[in-house]
Amino acid sequence: MNPYQQGQSGYPQQQYLHNIGFGNAAPQSFGNPMPMPGLPTMGYPQPQPGYPGYPQANSGYPSQPSSGYPNQNYPTSQGYPTTAQSYPSQNYPAAQAGSGYPQSTQGYAQPSQNYPQPVQGYPHSVQSNQQQNHYQGYPPSQSQAQTQAYSVSSGPVPTMSKSKPTVVPANPFDPRDDAAVLRKAMKGFGTDEKSIIKVLTRRSNEQRLRIAFEFKTLYGKDLVSDLKSETSGRFEDLLVALMTPLPQFYAKELHDATAGIGTDEDVLIEVMCTMSNHEIQVIKQAYTAMYGTFLEDDLRGDTSGNFKRLMTSLCVGNRSEDFHVDQERAREDARSLLQAGELRLGTDESIFNAVLCSRSFQQLAAVFQEYHYLTGHDIDDAIKSEFSGDIEKAMRAIVKVVRNKPLFFAERLHKSMKGLGTNDRQLIRIMVTRCEVDLGDIADMFQNKYGETLQSWIEGDCSGHYKKCLLSLLGVAYA
Template sequence: MNPYQQGHSGYNSQPRYLHNIGFSNTAPQSFGNPLPMPGFPTTGYPAPQPGYSTGYPNSQGYPNSAQNYPSSAQGYPQPAQGYPQAAQGYPQAAQGYPQAAQGYPQAAQAYPPAAQGYPQAQTGYPQASQGYPQANQHQGYPSHFQSQIQQSYSVSSNPVANTPKSKPTVVPANPFDPREDAAVLRKAMKGFGTDEKAIIQVLTRRSNEQRLRIAFEFKTLYGKDLVSDLKSETSGKFEDLLVALMTPLPQFYAKELHDAIAGIGTDEDVLIEVMCTMSNHEIHVIKQAYTAIYGTLLEDDLRGDTSGNFKRLMTSLCMGNRSEDFHVDQQKARDDARSLLQAGELRLGTDESVFNAVLCSRSFPQLAAIFQEYHNLTGHDIDDAIKNEFSGDMEKALRAIVKVVRNKPLFFAERLHKSMKGLGTNDRQLIRIMVTRCEVDLGDISNMFQSKYGETLQSWIEGDCSGHYKKCLLGLLGLY
């Protein structure tokens, strides 16, 4: 899959890159929501101006004919009487419409006062300075549309504003000159010997998209592939880490999933880590990358390599159809908590389909409310119930979803700790988490690591890794 796309011929423009090169800290919001929101007008039409009627002309905006317009016997004179005097029906020339010598009237003089039959400016036509409303105003919608809007998008600002921002350790470089970076890398690998420090400092201080732009400029300037040069100049785990850094994130995830299910045996931990933590948008982009690289559907490969309840759970997650509404419905949370209780602890055996349906389709805020309601009903945690009702990969996957809902950085901190504890190191897992989370929340993961284990992530990396591999990992933490 070529992540680059040149500008139109004939124009001296910068290269344009496909929108799915990688995931940013703002995904999926930055890519928009292609689905229409219930209660909102079709995208592309401007919102109504504030102050216009909230209905049709017998509603609030226009006066009722019986109230403000005179009856035919009062307002319109009899033919024998002629037209009324200026002081009775129409405003005087100085008040309403100006003399011809005065030109166009000022905004305040164009309409007579509200007492003479027209509505006040606040309920009628807007002042000239008001213009169009902000995107989150609904003055122009009828009242029944306003209630639909509030129900379908009731969290317009508060929950988003209250959500703490994540702490990435790698942010896009600014200013950024990809040709200059390409020259630095070329110099670091040219001739005898390799300047690993220069390579680390460039690649660990650029975002994934910026690294791809550097590779594009590298091939443009020198006619060589940057990844091939890096492979020829480095080796071991350091080489693996650099290649991971130079891979577009969707392709990287696709390769990790493919390697987890290819060959003999399956690495279910990789499937759980990726499929249980990704957003709908990320899952769809990974599926596209997977098909582009391997020519098969991710869903088909997952189903062919798993079985039982775990197979059904992976299939549900692969749909990427989880609700992403921030609004929490407490009544539905109580109903779902009761359903989970009846499907598990209150019956002989377990109805796995109920757990599958609830944990794969409800939004993360809604799941948090369901878990709290479950605790209120039973007096113990949903995690304890899952441990008692399930086993094996299904248990690990469901518990992973619970952990991600409650504290995603803690979930990844535990996986980093697991990758380095004991004899040996699970370098693939370590590289995967460090590379994929450094632009999202690696700072939070590092803090949670220290809070839970009493030691810093830096100290564990220094004690478990060595050489340029260790320095590059520390670089992703912003410590080299």
């Protein structure tokens, strides 16, 4: 049985929600769920301006679109409630004119009283109107950042190339035809795993959910339950992950990381340090619907000290998403971090927490550059010398994500397959959640850093249909 659906043993009663999955036009962003007819909608945040619209709640699924999914011009969803009252209201930014992406109207919080004032004669930056879109590219990698000339501390981080997903929505797309293919693959004696892999790994998350809806409509059976009955082991786990709405998938990963004895801090760091504000809000809503508790409460109850405070700050989901880089503010933040760490006895963790959790990724890249200009060494070295344990890993993860998010995930994939045994859950999580965003970039970074291809590592560490399914998600042709 599918643990993500309602009424299963060991899981609370819950509604099965459909969501719009990742899309390359706006990577790392969830859309509103598409509620099943007759079920109440949830308090998911309204989609930010610039994100694609979604079908009306009562419109049902389109059958055999003439123009081919996903290029239909669906009307914008209506009637979705705003964020639940238990969460602080979010001022979602207005869309930047002509860009399709949000731009914050709030600016940065004023520094605390102990922030140093700009030193007279400190080199000022040359202001530029160039803006970086962190959904489309990444700040320079760590090696690039360290080899930059720091004689002039100016200008925003240059925009890099667009991200490379390995799975894109099928076009044309007919969910009923795909449902018939899957039914045939699992009907009678034996299972046609090749057909299952070919269909499910060449469709987006949202398209897979539409296939499941049509499968139940046509055959009166649950697709996930059939997949589980016809497969086993890691291959089954991978297929279930592919068929799970992304907010619910992340919510379950976070819940399992904090449930029971012990905590998997690596999962908390991987998810909480890489999500956008909108994604965090949607995950929190899904978490409460699935488990009846608040994500923030469970994170606080299962962590401690500075790491707990960092997770709490990230869980608020209130990071600035202004694409403009304020170089003067970056210099002030760099001085504040220096005074809170290396220039004093002990460490003022609150300053690091405030800067790393509230500044936009573009602004943080400028802060790290200014820190290097002030001290002659990297902010990552300062964090290693000032912190230890989980808080050190989390702060260094934020630094890595700011500079080169694909490299961060490449390192996570390498770690999941390094040495004896395989961390299959981590491998599945990254492959499933990043394949529609930037898995192509991650594979490139993997090869650049380790001198071997991600494909070769998967082939050497996995086997059977599980291996073939992972390789298909990576974009390797499955004969």
